[in-house]
Amino acid sequence: MKRARSIAAGLLGRFLRQCQQQQGSRGVSTRPEILSSPPISTFLPGVKYGTANVLAEQYRIQSQIAGSKLDHLGDRLEAFLRAPSSDVVSWTKILAACNEHRDYIGALDLFDRMREQGVVPDRICFVTVLDSVIGLGDIAQGKRIHSMVLDRELERDSMIGTAVVKMYARIGSIQDACRAFDRIDQPGVAAWTVLIGAYCRLGSFNSVMQILERMEAEGVKPNEVTFITILDTCKNLALEDGKKIQALASEQQQRSLDASARIGTAVIGMFSRFSSMILAREAFDKISQKSVAAYTAMIAGYANNKQPREALAIFQEMIRRRVAADNLVLAVAISACASIPDLEEGKALHCSAMDLGLHRDDVVRTALVDMYSRCGSMEDASAVFGEIERPDTIAWSAMIAALGRHGDPRGAVAMAARMQQDGWRPTGATMVGVLAACAHAGMMEEAVKFFVDMAVDHGLAREREHFGCLADALGRRGELALAEELIRAMAAEEWDERIWHSLLGNCRSYNDMERANRCADVIMRLDPKTDPLGVGGMITGGRAPARWEDAKRVRKLIAARAIKKEPGKSMISVKNNVRGFVAGDRSHPHTKETYEEVHRLTDLIKKEGYIPDTRYVLHDVPEDQKERLLWYHSERLAIAYGSITTPPGTALRIIKNLRVCGDCHTATKLFAKVMQREIIVRDNRRFHHFAKDGTCSCGDYW
Known part of the structure; x- marks a missing residue:
């Protein structure tokens, strides 16, 4: 045991040293400001941006397809390449097929082979290959394709120009997106919407509003896609900002019932994210012909804001109104049921799935696995999981999390191994389930190994939840100094109260009052409205008289901060x-x-x-x-x-x-x-x- 702990500590120490070296080499941010690019950039404020990171999943896909490139689409691609000649329409279709299979490298190789055979790309072909660039996330390839567009003097074409703007915006080069936009002769609403989407992802709502004003000045009216883009994707959108967009969209909603339903659904989602469920319900009630998407958004809003009874009531209303349910809305309703300590309610929803003919759907089955496990019935969860013929990553992860949640860490680890044997690679969510299972069982050495190996073996980025689970595993075994060091190895902006809550609780268990008080101070800085008594052991150790004095001091702090203590x-x-x-x-x-x-x-x-x-x-x-x-x-x-x-x-x-x-x-x-x-x-x-x-x-x- 001592040797295992020594190895675990050594592995973790190596990781922490790497973190410190990385932090030391970060230096001052070198992200440039928005470059001036008249005329669109002249009225936009400077917005910091960074080149978009290619997701780990894309790297995984690239590594899988790099060796085969063209042949993994099977017989269809082989037959196409053996054909004596093909026109640009045929080439474009096969490029689109590569995109559908997420073989973006293969698509770009085919595009080059097409040009080598003397086939000249047309407008639709350029749009298709620019989508390949977006999937790959490679700005160098994007600039190469863009230069071909410029050589053929097609940059002023609205369709191609919009595709170029979209490519730069999605990859993260906002100044190039602005320049491409300015080259379009008469940008339509699609081009304006793509540019708005770019600034939404940057979180610059002021820029979004200025673009809307510019659209109005140039006589271009935003459409429902424009408003939905803002409501769904704008980072840092404040509640008042959302209300402004809702007011602007009201005219669009009055034009057609479909537009009203789609925009109304986006408004429901936006208000739900702000936990403004009264406003979300008002938006829902205003939709005269509610689609299944609107019901799904409302049910999800209630569920995510800890109002599961209201969520289930909306679902029952949908059934009464004979709105055709799909697998997604049923899965959301089942997930809402998981928050209620009523197994019978969950079984009733399972019966509803049977009545609707959706009980064999894998999305619904995965939701049932999660629901049954959260309602305390691992027998039912295991039975439903066993009915899934080929579980996907989400289903495997749900079952792994369920086993860990119910005190079977060995089963969770074994399930993760079975998942890989079945051909599925673990995701970040999978590893959270495994690490949490190890933490709950005090399996510190195993948790450290999974944490250290997840990036090397699986190419997974370590996120806040992974740090939190490992810190919890260390803390439960009394390695409080290592746990605190691990948390502080994270960037401070990644801290949240839950990680420090966990460490503070472990400090209480081991009577480390000095560290507990440090944790409590951090928690109260992160959230001044935190209940210090509720965070636990800060005042539970030491001599009894000192405890009562600490308790009095904390209660005074609660009163001074007007904190409402959450009762158990x-x-x-x-x-x-x-x-x-x-x-x-x-x-x-x-x-x-x-x-x-x-x-x-x-x-x-x-x-x-x-x-x-x-x-x-x-x-x-x-x-x-x-x-x-x-x-x-x-x-x-x-x-x-x-x-x-x-x-x-x-x-x-x-x-x-x-x-x-x-x-x-x-x-x-x-x-x-x-x-x-x-x-x-x-x-x-x-x-x-x-x-x-x-x-x-x-x-x-x-």
Whole structure:
């Protein structure tokens, strides 16, 4: 074990040194400002930009096709190349086929071979090969094709000119896009929209508004694609900016029902991203003929903003109105159901999928795997996964994450190996699932190996989630210094509260108060509205009098910052009714019976050796009162309520919005034993399967 830890520490140390060297060599940003390029650039402010990075997936595709280039399209391509002669139309069709197969290198090779045979590219051929350049992400190839366009004096043609603007905009050279735009004799709305899209991706809303004003001055009216482009792709779009675009689009929406539905759908998505669900619902209600896309956007908006009941209500409305459901809207509705602690609701949606004839669709099946696992039923999740004849990367990743979430890290790692044996390469999401599974089980050495090898073996970029999982794995094993060093190796702008929350919780477990306070300070800088008591162990170690003083100090800070502390809440579904409890809750009709059951169960577990851990009570009160405060934690009330309202032996499924505290974890293991019931608790980190023998699936790592 010591040798394994030494190897893991060595690998991680090497990675951290590489990070430090890279940070030291970064220096000052050399990204140029927008170059002046009259006339379009004269009224646009300077916007910093960078050459677009080619995605790792594109590199993977290139490496796969580089050796075969032309022959991987099969017999169709071979027959074409054997033909005695082909015109430009035939060449263009085969170029388009290469693009469809994402063989952009092959398409460019074919284009060169076409020219060698004396075939002159026409307008459509140039547009097609420029799409190949976009797929490849190679600006040098783009400039080469553009020079051919210039040689043939085609740059003023609206179709080709727009394609050139699109190519430069997508690759990231905004000044070249502006120059190409200025060469078009009479740019149409498509060219203007492409240019707007480029500035949307840069996050320059002011530039977008100036382009819209310029369009109006030149008599070109934006169309629905223009507005949808802004609403869907504009980075850093503020809520007020979105409202401006919505107002501008209202005239376009009045022209046709189709335009109204499409723009309205984009508006719903935009407001949902701002968590403005009232405004999103208003936009939804204004659509007179709602398409399945509009319903999907509304359901997804509610689901993403933690309003799953509202999402399911919209889905039921769609079914009542006989709007034809597709696999996507059903998958979104199933995902919404995953946020509700009601397995029966999920099974009802599964039945709906059967009624709609969509239960064999792999997208729907993948959503069902995720839903069943999140609702606590790995048996159903495994059964549905087994029905997928050839799982894709998303399905494999969903099952890997499910196994890790339910305390089967070895199964998650084995599933990742099966995925690769089946011919699928892991993605970043796959590796998050594997790393999280290792972290939850305290498998530090394995987590370090996966983290170090993921870039070398799979060409995957390490992102914030991967850093967070590895830091959690290190912290759970007590390697707090390494965990903090790993987090600080990230760029500061990549930090988020969750990573530091995780480290702070681990500091609490190992009573490292100095580091815990550093973590808490970072968290409160990242989000001044953070509840310092809620972030945990900052005030749980050391001598008791010091703890109470720290608690008082933090509560004063909460009051000074006007922070509203999120209460711990546990929910249990009984007979399709969800009951929620907070600590000490006395608002329910069955309060008397629930509290009597809490007392009965507590007496039983004390006979099994339960000793209350009053360290989890952050109030300076007598010891007996501390015990009582522990008894009435929200999950214990939910367990007691479930005990008196469900048949003996029935599994209890509970969702808690915060992390399960150590004392409740110990108590629940004993509750499951004395009640002879399986208790499944989903907290904000993972699932805990408390078995009838008094053990938990997490192995006490959570």
